Amino acid sequence: MRIVGEANVDSLCSDLLAEVRAFRAQHPQVRHVDLISLDIPGHFYGKRYPVELLEKVAAGSTFRLPQNCVLLGAQGGMFEIGRYCFNDGDPDARRRLVPGTLKPVGWEAQPLGQMLITSEGTEAPIVFEPREVLARVLARLRGKGIHPVVAFELEFYLFAAQLSEGLPQFPRDPLTGDADDQPNMHIERVSRFSVVLDEMVETARAQGIDATTITAERGPGQFEINFGHLANALRAADWAALFCRSTRGVALKHGYRASFMAKPYLQHAGSGMHVHVSLYDEAGDNLLAVGRQLALRHAVAGCLELLPHCMPVFAPNHNALRRYRGAVWAGWGFEDRNACLRIPESDRHNLRIEHRLAGADANPYLVLATILCGMEAGLERQCEPEENPVGGLVFPQEMIEAVHAMQHRPELREGLGAEFVDVYCENKRQDHLAFMQDIGANEYRWYL
Known part of the structure; x- marks a missing residue:
């Protein structure tokens, strides 16, 4: 305490x-x-x-x-x-x-x-409060002389403010009035929606968030806004949480709905939370670059070993799990955006892991805490990452299976706190049971 x-x-x-x-x-x-x-x-x-x-x-x-x-x-x-x-x-x-x-x-x-x-x-402190969970992980790492530097990237969709029969609608191009229904990464989309996007960035900056680049993503009406790197990892997660709130608010002000839902369209790209993490020692040297990047490989191995047991954090609901079906290669690689652990090209000081698995609607405090636990375990065990299997790692894609895998993993119970893990897993289990109480239209159409 x-x-x-x-x-x-x-x-x-x-x-x-x-x-x-x-x-x-x-x-x-x-x-x-x-x-x-x-x-x-x-x-x-x-x-x-x-x-x-x-x-x-x-x-x-x-x-x-x-x-x-x-x-x-x-x-x-x-x-x-x-x-x-x-x-x-x-x-x-x-x-x-x-x-x-x-x-x-x-x-x-x-x-x-x-x-x-x-x-x-x-x-x-409330042992299951997400910010407190991350604070405990960071305190433990500081005791070992490890200081993370972190940057978040968040993807989101813009929709029309009003749903149609409960379904999201493509946002209207403010210049032509046409539906922005074409998936592309063209800079012209940033220009067409610049009024709302620029205000999102300026509002984020007014919250103290170092919002930087704006990118049009692959989905129709999908964008990404990046943040600067922070040596205060707790504040980096604060930024991600506050950005979601301000972005939704600015969108509504302009007649849109902004959503960080992980998979709003089955036929289009999902929205992810990408987290860049470097680890430094007391002298400011990058620990991941030690020994011809051997420590980097150890950190990657730890993340991959725990990955199948962390899915309730990275994909906290049924919709988020949809994002992985046939769309994610659960492996690692240098300059490989198809891998869930990407090593961006960089110099020795900025060597880092980009963890790309979490959905945009995941809890940023818990995502970062879980990533750091994986990196910590890998550094301590000094294990080598296995060669990427064909199709990548197998991980749970159903909530109950994922919860069971998380709840009984010793490294997570020790790293995040056993009380937190039990409470979190039961929260997700109960959400699953509540979700299953609804009978959807397909069920009537197929079986009535």
């Missing part, structure tokens, strides 16, 4: 109070701030807080929310999970403000702010 010392608490409160007061001076029209945190399925929960009361929290007043907010299912309901939810009285748990994350919200009709909150660093 990492508890902030008294001297550090005083310094942190002083810095937070200065941050809140500076924000109020710069944005006097803002009356409320959304205090938000990511739950297990990757949705934000929290409270809309009067900005004047935020000063009290920054000064050290206790701020609490129900502990079980973290355990909500994909549709927002609560499941009975072990001793939690319906068996624990739904207790409150302390949260703290995350310094440096108080920013204006530019996509709402009224002036608003937002700020991240977390149980990480409190006297009783």
